[in-house]
Amino acid sequence: MGTLGSLALFFFLMWTRRLPGFFEMKLKKRLEDSLSAGELACLVGAYDMVGDMAIIIIPAELAAKEQLIAEAVLGSNKKIRVVAKRAGNYGGEFRTIPLQVLAGENRKETEVVESGVRLLVNPExxxxxxxxxxxxxxxxxxxxxxxxxxxxxxxxxxxxxxxxxxxxxxxxxxxxxxxxxxxxxxxxxxxxxxxxxxxxxxxxxxxxxxxxxxxxxxxxxxxxxxxxxxxxxxxxxxxxxxxxxxxxxxxxxxxxxxxxxxxxxxxxxxxxxxxxxxxxxxxxxxxxxxxxxxxxxx
Ligand SMILES: C[S@@+](CC[C@H](N)C(=O)[O-])C[C@H]1O[C@@H](n2cnc3c(N)ncnc32)[C@H](O)[C@@H]1O
Missing domain, CATH: 3.40.50.150 (Vaccinia Virus protein VP39)
Structure with missing residues (x-):
């Protein structure tokens, strides 16, 4: 595949969101001076983007570093305005999940545009x-x-x-x-x-x-x-x-x-x-x- 072909494939994968590894790699790079090799191995670099909110998972081993990680996520992508961590699992009759805002604007409401349709949501x-x-x-x-x-x-x-x-x-x-x-x-x-x-x-x-x-x-x-x-x-x-x-x-x-x-x-x-x-x-x-x-x- 030529350079143009590779570029086209790269942007296609980005567009279809099948390249979570890209932002994950970028995040790991940002954190490599602040986390030990063991901590980097525990890092969950992939996160869900809901509108302008990144919803991250902080493993128990990294609890003491959650603020640092959240700030790194915030700085890794210009579209992100809020970084919140999953503070529990999906549950209850309404299938909701507790969230804790760690970085960026202090809000839990965001607007998603899905296939051109505007959806206001509070994922919590x-x-x-x-x-x-x-x-x-x-x-x-x-x-x-x-x-x-x-x-x-x-x-x-x-x-x-x-x-x-x-x-x-x-x-x-x-x-x-x-x-x-x-x-x-x-x-x-x-x-x-x-x-x-x-x-x-x-x-x-x-x-x-x-x-x-x-x-x-x-x-x-x-x-x-x-x-x-x-x-x-x-x-x-x-x-x-x-x-x-x-x-x-x-x-x-x-x-x-x-x-x-x-x-x-x-x-x-x-x-x-x-x-x-x-x-x-x-x-x-x-x-x-x-x-x-x-x-x-x-
Ligand atoms: C898995 S979510 C799906 C929501 C939505 N269709 C979507 O795709 O985003 C299931 C939804 O069912 C609702 N729900 C649960 N039990 C229900 C019931 N007995 N009658 C009506 N809605 C209910 C929950 O509050 C929740 O919003």
Whole structure:
């Protein structure tokens, strides 16, 4: 490959964010005079960028150096205005994560632009993952003109907004239980004025779906941990011949078991799975994937 080819590949990888090692190397270089070789080996150089906020992981061995590391991250990329560390794990019903701001501006709210859609978010009080951007575009591309789409667990509304923008859906409905996420979703609707066919509801999907008493061409269930509990609710909302998008965290040898869960939930209400297609849309642990099963339901 010539110089031009190598440059093109480099920028392509940067653009697709497949080069985390680049910023990692830059960060290690910045810290090589301040950390010992052992400490450098423990450093987690990769971090999530959410808008202008870098969310870093500080291993216990480096707790005493967290301020130093955060300042180095801040200085490593001009786009970063806030550096916050994960102060715990994702958890609870609303799948949120505690954050502690270490460097830069003292705030936890930021605006992300995902595929041209503006999303205001506080990653500590609401769930939002920049890593699902490609999956949202995949689903938007499947939506046919005139379809009605229901997004259960809609969070700050990234799925509804991306689908409304990149498809000709007749309507997109979102349901979210976290009041703070719902408030951000409403604000995000306001920030993306052109999307007028979106309706957002605050509440538990198990209460809102029956209350709406409607069926949809497509029902999306982006709750990979524990989503099977809500399969009866999702099925209730899919029209005969419609598609259910069910998410799970699964090892490849158990992908079929996830499909079985949908089949069992269908059998319980005298329906059947007509077809399934599985997409790997993320990695969550060694050999464990975030998958989406696109299931057409009778
Ligand atoms: C994994 S997040 C997905 C959020 C959003 N769809 C996204 O991709 O950013 C799951 C969401 O489901 C919400 N949730 C959990 N249980 C719920 C329920 N019973 N009814 C409605 N929303 C619920 C959580 O608050 C959270 O926002």
């Amino acid at each position: 009080t609401v769930y939002y993952s920049v890593r699902s951007g490609n999956e949202r575009r995949r689903l938007a591309a499947l939506v046919q003109p005139g379809e009605s789409v229901l997004v259960l667990f809609s969070g700050i509304a990234p799925f509804p907004l991306i689908i409304a923008r990149y498809s000709e859906a007749k309507s997109v409905v979102g349901i979210e239980k976290n009041p703070e996420a719902h408030a951000y979703a409403r604000e995000n609707l306001r920030r993306n004025k052109k999307q007028k066919n979106i309706h957002l509801y605050l509440g538990d999907v198990r209460e809102v779906v029956p209350a709406l008493a409607a069926t949809y061409d497509r029902v999306i269930m982006p709750l990979p941990a524990g989503g099977e509990e809500f399969l009866p609710c999702g099925l209730q909302a899919v029209r005969a011949g419609g598609v259910l998008h069910f998410y799970a965290l699964q090892r490849p040898e158990l992908f079929a078991a996830s499909c079985e869960k949908i089949a069992a939930a269908c059998a319980a209400v005298n329906r059947t799975v007509l077809s399934t297609a599985i997409t790997r849309c993320g990695h969550c642990a060694p050999k464990t994937y975030r998958i989406c099963i696109d299931a057409r339901i009778s």
